[in-house]
Amino acid sequence: MDGRPGWHDMGMMRLVAQPATVPSGQVTLRVVNAGALPHEVVVLPLRAGQTAGARAVGAVGRVSEAGSLGEASRTCGAGTGDGILPRTTGWTTLTLQPGRYELLCNNPGHYAAGMYTELDVVR
Template structure:
């Protein structure tokens, strides 16, 4: 009976370690199969595009998109396991009117920023995803997804910037990277617009 009491805590610790190893192995497998990857056009990869945004109108929100890179582990806990990717906006609150998003990609993968109204009662990161780990973009107000340019494109490559200018009414908005699997990997944040 005494041996069974000593074995109890070790069984719990062994189970926890096994769960951790399984989680890490699953994330590595997904990263290895390019589940979180979106390829940039070959011309952009060859350039290693680096650029700066021009002077932008209205209030400027600096958005940083990043990832852990291929094959790297770590991050902070998120709603879907280990957050391998991040999207951060500063400031997180602006006044209604003309707002420009200046997006810099500090990660290794291609990213984008789509602006979606955030429904009442819903928090950032709570949108349902469909096939490919993407959210529904219906109602999008615009996006920054062009390397070294404004508006829509094929994504912002590593080390580059993209930007967009919108007129926003008071409310809550969610900034998301909607490339396959990126939202589930933690690429979302809330932008609040006050009167």
């Protein structure tokens, strides 16, 4: 897999940020799991020249979460948990500086199946 959104043995996977650009400061990410599997959203900064979907996937089908600013992975709640169950919502509130961020699902195989997107934060 080349890491672009597409079909995986688990089915079509994607992550969409709406809106894709937000003002800096306190940002609440509300994550609606419209899929059939548990998911999460991890927030990682993107360096200059780095694109969403280009992180190295390790042997267990996950990317490094080093530098994570937070995540939404609790069913019907804020912050960290065991995953957002299908047809439910989770959220997290972060303070984000202007820049580019990658939002991704880091459950095994989900990133490689296309569950990532870019979030742009502006002044």
